[in-house]
Amino acid sequence: MKKRVLFICTHNSARSQMAEGYLRSRYGDRYEAFSAGTDATTLHPLAIAVMKEIGIDISGQHAKTLSDLAGVEMDIVVTVCDSARASCPFFPWTKETLHIAFMDPGDVVGSEERMIEVFRSVRDQITGWIDGYFGKGSVHD
16 A cells, blocks of 8 residues: 655645655655645746656646645655744644755746756755655665
């Protein structure tokens, strides 16, 4: 039986979306991935673009709020930003809660090149953490 993992950030526009897409694509044989936001907006186009660069299509995903998943039991909830952790410090419908903060690439201003560079960096941090935590040989195998 697959473990359910929910990634939460504020807007569910980039970090949690990239994490959901990566976990589903890379470890979907063992995990069912979800994402949501405390104040969901829309999926960021640069998140779609940088995930496509590594062969993962998240364009079909959409921003969801926590209420969209209310009552759905999760094995692991991961807050990927400090704001989400502060807003939702307790999840009664999960077995394990983790926190790992990644900067919000959507907050970066500047040229498109600079913005893409930051989105790539955050993507690589997220995927590296997921590989280390959920990958083969992890405590969650």
